[in-house]
Amino acid sequence: xxxxxxxxxxxxxxxxxxxxxxxxxxxxxxxxxxxxxxxxxxxxxxxxxxxxxxxxxxxxxxxxxxxxxxxxxxxxxxxxxxxxxxxxxxxxxxxxxxxxxxxxxxxxxxxxxxxxxxxxxxxxxxxxxxxxxxxxxxxxxxxxxxxxxx
Amino acid sequence: xxxxxxxxxxxxxxxxxxxxxxxxxxxxxxxxxxxxxxxxxxxxxxxxxxxxxxxxxxxxxxxxxxxxxxxxxxxxxxxxxxxxxxxxxxxxxxxxxxxxxxxxxxxxxxxxxxxxxxxxxxxxxxxxxxxxxxxxxxxxxxxxxxxxxxxxxxxxxx
Numbered sequence: 001x002x003x004x005x006x007x008x009x010x011x012x013x014x015x016x017x018x019x020x021x022x023x024x025x026x027x028x029x030x031x032x033x034x035x036x037x038x039x040x041x042x043x044x045x046x047x048x049x050x051x052x053x054x055x056x057x058x059x060x061x062x063x064x065x066x067x068x069x070x071x072x073x074x075x076x077x078x079x080x081x082x083x084x085x086x087x088x089x090x091x092x093x094x095x096x097x098x099x100x101x102x103x104x105x106x107x108x109x110x111x112x113x114x115x116x117x118x119x120x121x122x123x124x125x126x127x128x129x130x131x132x133x134x135x136x137x138x139x140x141x142x143x144x145x146x147x148x149x150x
Numbered sequence: 151x152x153x154x155x156x157x158x159x160x161x162x163x164x165x166x167x168x169x170x171x172x173x174x175x176x177x178x179x180x181x182x183x184x185x186x187x188x189x190x191x192x193x194x195x196x197x198x199x200x201x202x203x204x205x206x207x208x209x210x211x212x213x214x215x216x217x218x219x220x221x222x223x224x225x226x227x228x229x230x231x232x233x234x235x236x237x238x239x240x241x242x243x244x245x246x247x248x249x250x251x252x253x254x255x256x257x258x259x260x261x262x263x264x265x266x267x268x269x270x271x272x273x274x275x276x277x278x279x280x281x282x283x284x285x286x287x288x289x290x291x292x293x294x295x296x297x298x299x300x301x302x303x304x305x306x307x308x
Contacts, residue, residue: 044198045197062269093269142289147183148162
């Protein structure tokens with residue numbers, strides 16, 4: 001689904017700050033960025049390379065983006081999609097943003113007006129350190145037991 | 151987890167099902183649990199193969215709830231995969247692909263475990279709610295969403 005508000009906010013910010021080091025995957029977003037590099041979709045292989053090279057990640061508040069950023073140890077800023085703006089089916093991204101902010105101190109811009117300031121602060125954001133590569137031992141053990149059960 | 155390889159008491163055929171994006175990323179974090187079993191994956195993009203180490207991967211079209219023909223095609227394809235893979239167990243992190251797999255798993259009496267996405271932080275997903283009555287195990291990743299009659303909380307993918 002499109003997320004014009006976020007792409008436009010990052011594009012405007014890059015123009016104001018004269019940044020030429022931003023690359024976006026915009027998906028179904030209708031808005032075409034004028035000031036940043038963009039692709040509609042980046043295949044996983046390349047995606048991981050870009051992630052690796054990036055200083056920071058800016059994304060919608062989807063668990064895929066957040067977890068991948070944390071796996072790469074990159075600071076991440078998220079903006080939740082809103083259901084009433086047809087950006088998603090329900091408002092689960094607001095809850096996701098809240099919970100991850102609480103537990104992992106990720107940065108959140110709740111709407112496009114907060115975006116420029118959060119983007120300015122990005123360089124001072126810490127990495128999420130000590131993030132493990134897999135699920136908790138408890139969950140893995142629970143599944144192992146379930147699989148082996150008669 | 152520990153670095154030593156894990157050897158399960160019984161080797162199972164497992165079908166691991168996830169739609170795209172976060173569902174897939176969350177499923178990958180469960181991989182240590184599949185160690186020692188025969189696992190095949192179902193997802194929506196062939197390029198997701200790059201996340202795996204040569205395990206079998208079946209690609210199924212993605213469909214929104216408004217695309218009835220797409221949903222039918224997706225369901226048929228999943229049924230076909232289940233018949234061919236003959237898994238003992240089906241595990242899913244969502245969403246629609248997992249739902250279809252669980253419907254057929256019920257009909258074919260396969261065991262099922264649903265790990266609801268960590269993005270469902272305030273209530274479990276509608277899909278988990280729907281399959282909850284007949285899935286063998288439904289897990290939430292948030293302790294405060296656990297209920298005595300399910301879903302259960304057994305840790306998170308983080």
